[in-house]
Amino acid sequence: MIKRSFLQSALLLAASGLMVPAALAQTGAPTPVKFQLDWRFEGPAAFFLLPAAKGYFKEAGLNVTVDAGNGSGAAVQRVASGSYDIGFADMAALMEFHANNPDAQNRPVAVMMVYNNTPASVMALKKSGIAKPADLNGKKLGAPVFDAGRRGFPIFAKANGIGGVQWTAMDPPLRETMLVRGDVDAITGFTFTSLLNLEARGAKASDVVVMPYADYGVKLYGNAIIASPKILKENPDAVRAFLKAFTRGAKEVIANPGAAIAYVKERDGIVNTQLETRRLQLAIDTVVNSPDARAEGFGQAKPQRLALMASQVSDAYGTKTRVDPATVWNGSFLPTAAELNILPKK
Numbered sequence: 459m460i461k462r463s464f465l466q467s468a469l470l471l472a473a474s475g476l477m478v479p480a481a482l483a484q485t486g487a488p489t490p491v492k493f494q495l496d497w498r499f500e501g502p503a504a505f506f507l508l509p510a511a512k513g514y515f516k517e518a519g520l521n522v523t524v525d526a527g528n529g530s531g532a533a534v535q536r537v538a539s540g541s542y543d544i545g546f547a548d549m550a551a552l553m554e555f556h557a558n559n560p561d562a563q564n565r566p567v568a569v570m571m572v573y574n575n576t577p578a579s580v581m582a583l584k585k586s587g588i589a590k591p592a593d594l595n596g597k598k599l600g601a602p603v604f605d606a607g608r609r610g611f612p613i614f615a616k617a618n619g620i621g622g623v624q625w626t627a628m629d630p631p632l633r634e635t636m637l638v639r640g641d642v643d644a645i646t647g648f649t650f651t652s653l654l655n656l657e658a659r660g661a662k663a664s665d666v667v668v669m670p671y672a673d674y675g676v677k678l679y680g681n682a683i684i685a686s687p688k689i690l691k692e693n694p695d696a697v698r699a700f701l702k703a704f705t706r707g708a709k710e711v712i713a714n715p716g717a718a719i720a721y722v723k724e725r726d727g728i729v730n731t732q733l734e735t736r737r738l739q740l741a742i743d744t745v746v747n748s749p750d751a752r753a754e755g756f757g758q759a760k761p762q763r764l765a766l767m768a769s770q771v772s773d774a775y776g777t778k779t780r781v782d783p784a785t786v787w788n789g790s791f792l793p794t795a796a797e798l799n800i801l802p803k804k
Contacts (some may be wrong), residue, residue, distance in 0.1 A: 501738030509707030514575025607646030
C-alpha cells in the first residue's frame with residue numbers, strides 16, 4: 459500500500475508538471491534543502507516564504523527550511539561553507555567572493571536572477587539642495603561599510619562624474635537616522651529599505667530625493683538565487699525543482715503582494731503588515747518587474763551585461779583577481795521560457 463500510494467503521488471506530481479527529484483523518486487522521502495535569505499523576514503522574503511508555506515516546495519519533493527539572514531556577504535559565505543545548500547544574495551557579493559577566492563573549490567554559483575536591477579540608490583533630503591548626482595560632489599555620504607550601494611558607489615560615481623565624496627560608516631539601524639538629523643548629506647541603501655525607514659523616522663516620501671543606480675547609468679544585476687557546487691553536482695534535479703516551485707510562488711506574490719505578506723507575518727509576528735506590503739510592492743516595481751526584467755525575461759542573466767558587471771565589480775571592489783563571468787552564473791537549471799513568463803505587462 460505504501461509503495462502504491464507513493465507511486466500515485468509521484469504520478470500526480472508528474473501530471474501537474476512538477477519534477478520529482480531523483481532522491482524522492484528513489485526513497486519516497488522529500489529532499490532536505492537548507493535555504494539562506496539575504497536579510498530579515500521583511501516584505502521581499504515573501505518570494506520564498508509563500509511557496510514554502512503553501513507547500514509548493516513539498517509538492518516538488520523538497521523539504522525546504524528558510525532562514526533569515528544578515529547580509530548578502532554572509533549568505534554567500536554560508537552557502538560556500540556548506541551550511542546551506544541554496545541562498546539569496548547580491549550578485550556583486552557573489553562576484554567578489556569568486557574573485558577573492560580563485561582557488562576555492564566550493565564557490566557558490568548563481569542559478570536564477572530575481573532582482574534584475576540592483577536595488578541600490580543614493581537618497582538625500584530635498585532641503586539639502588541635492589537634486590541630481592552632480593550635486594553629490596564634495597558631500598558627506600553615509601552607509602554601513604558592507605552596504606551594496608556603498609561598495610558599488612565608485613561605479614555610480616564614474617558614470618555620473620562625481621568626486622570628492624567623504625564617507626561616514628555606521629551600523630544599519632543608524633543610517634536613516636543620521637540622514638534625518640543632518641549628520642550626513644546623503645546615504646546609499648536599497649530603495650525599498652531606506653525609503654521606508656526614512657518615513658518611519660519622520661521624513662515624507664515627497665521630501666526624499668531618490669537616485670536609483672539603474673536610472674543613472676549603472677546596470678548592475680541585483681540579488682540572485684545561488685547554489686552550492688555540492689548540490690549542483692550531487693542533486694541537480696533538486697535545484698531544478700526548487701527553481702520551478704519558486705517561480706510558481708513568485709507569480710502569485712507579484713500578482714497579489716498584499717496576500718503574500720501573511721506568510722512573512724507567520725514567520726515574524728511583529729512585522730507591520732502595511733509597511734511590509736509597501737516594501738514588497740516597491741521591490742516588485744523597481745527590481746523584479748522592471749522594464750529591464752521584462753525585456754530580458756524573469757530569471758535570466760544576459761552574457762554581455764554580466765560581463766560588463768564583472769569588469770565593473772573587479773574595479774570598484776578592488777578584487778584580488780578579475781571576476782570571470784563564466785564561473786559565477788549557470789542558467790541551465792532554469793525552468794522553461796514558458797514557465798518563466800510570469801511578469802505582467804505594464
